[in-house]
Amino acid sequence: MASHGDAFCIRSVKPQWVQPANVPQTENFDFGEALSQVEPLLDLIFRYLPTRDLKSCLKVSPSWKERAEGALGRRNAPSWCTCYRVTSKGHKSNVIQHSPNLNYNNIQLGIFIYDSCRWKLTKCVCVHSNISELSRKYVPEYLEEELVPGEVEYCLLSVNRVVSYFGGTRTTEDIQTHGSIFEGVLIPKIPSVRTVLFHCNPTCKKGELKNTISKYVGENDEAKCILIFLKTQLYEPVSNLLEFLVPKGQPSPVALGGGIIRGTKTFQHVSTDPKVIPAKDAVCIAFLKDKTSDLDNFRAYSRVLKKGSYGDDMSKEELEAELLEFKRLVILKKHSLGFRFSCVENYQRNELESFKAVFPGLPLLGSEVRGEIGWNSCTNEPEEDQPGKHKRKRRKKDHPVPQHFYSTIFVLVTWD
Known part of the structure; x- marks a missing residue:
């Protein structure tokens, strides 16, 4: 694809109108x-x-x-898009693939991750249509006009490396080796579930923190899944944040994932001036179940895979055994979406291939981060009741340790 100055060139994903079919009028014309x-x-x-x-x-x-x-x-169903670079006959071009339902109008929230070493928000995107036309847009304009429908809120997360799996023509080996430039998922509106996006400073006074969270999480909301992203290592503040999102002494039913990332750039429609979130703020994405609803149409799960120190990776057999054990505790509904947060210093070549084998066809938004956030969670079988687990008393205010290193966190959300 030809280069236009310093613009990032890419094909448009907007549906192109085609010539109508010649429908003959008959006696019984309908x-x-x-x-x-x-x-x-x-x-x-x-x-x-x-x-x-x-x-x-x-x-x-x-x-x-x-x-x-x-x-x-x-x-x-969830929708997704992925953009990566290919080289053909010595010429490099950017390729974008997406799910068939991209741009549908039942979207609640968008999550985009990008590699800031390969994609600059300050550069223009040169969008080429199928009829040889092109237009130059800034990154927020491009996202809002091409990928994010309506007045949908979304966030841009800059990570160390973008490594997801959505199927398509790319092999898992190619994805793991080269990664992607940017990728995103659009989460639909789920009956009896709200997906909210907010940011707050977990180092502030607890009263201020509680007031901020209460603007987004109501009395009738029950957190089922929480994703947390920070730009700096914060241990005690993360625990403070979770105190207001997860019931005390009841962390098991709440799936948790996230990590330490490079930065967060924008929420919703912001024209050409992305909103930079303060360095100490945590960006939170919460799946909230309506307590007053009797619908049992949503489940969430998370799993921590500890892989030891740098270079001490799991074998393929060990990795698949861990994922199979995770799957044993999971009840997948009609639609599902996965998230993966893996340590940037712990390279696991077989991870995507193993996930694909254990959860075939399940879209997975993945990134490599500088510190992983998550814990083991299962709504079907609480951790203290799992076979081989010894029960031990835990103070009500305590949660499992949420931050890890040299690990991978998998989070699955599934719904009807």
């Missing part, structure tokens, strides 16, 4: 059926319909039912 043959008209219409109206379309005709069911399925 306008609804004719519309279903004009690609991609129905898909474009269904993309913007409210869920209630979309369900009404199921009753129009068999072809509308098929299209509407597909639209509903895409709307309730």
Whole structure:
């Protein structure tokens, strides 16, 4: 792909209009059926319909039912995108792949991670369309116009290395070796669950910290999964933060993941001036279950894989055994999404391949960080009741140690 000055060149992912099909008018001409043959008209219409109206379309005709069911399925599933660089015949180009349901309108929150050594927010993105047109945009403009639908909140996280797995044409070996430039996931609105994004200073007074968190976490909210990102090593403040997010003495049902990253740059739509989060602030993403709801449609799990000191990696067999044990405790629902936070100094070549083998087809947003945050959590089998675990009394205010080194944290969220 040609370079335009110092711009980052990439193909547009926006759907391109195609010429309508030639639908002949017959004696029994059905306008609804004719519309279903004009690609991609129905898909474009269904993309913007409210869920209630979309369900009404199921009753129009068999072809509308098929299209509407597909639209509903895409709307309730997570979407993702990945951008990486390839070299062909000595020419380097940026390639972007994405899930079929990218840009659908049922999105609650966006999470993007990027390698700041390979992608600069201060440079322009040169977006090429399929009809040989191009436009230059700043990174926030590019994200908002190409990848993040509507008025959806999102955050940009700068990490040491971007190493995710979403399937596609790339091999896990290529992903592990070269990584990606940037990747992102868009989390849909889940019934009875709110996904909130906020930042706060965990070193401030507890009263101030509680007031900040209470703006986002209400009395009827129960945390099921928490992701925490910091730019500096903070031990006691992280524990202070978790005291207001996780019930005392009950950490087991709450999945926890995150890490020490390079930086956080922006929330929601900010034109060309990304909002830099203060260095001492923690960025939190919380999946909150409505306590008043009887729906059992959401589960979250986390697992810590301790791999010893630098260079002392697990064997492939040991790694798969750990993941199989994790899977034994997991009940996957219709839609799932994984997160991976791995120590940048502990290179594990087989990790993605093993995850793919144990959890085939499950999208995984992954990064390498300078310190891992997480603990073992399972909503089906509390840690103190697992076979081989000795019960020991723990003070109510204590939580398991949340910060680690030379480890990998896996977090899974799954829902109907």
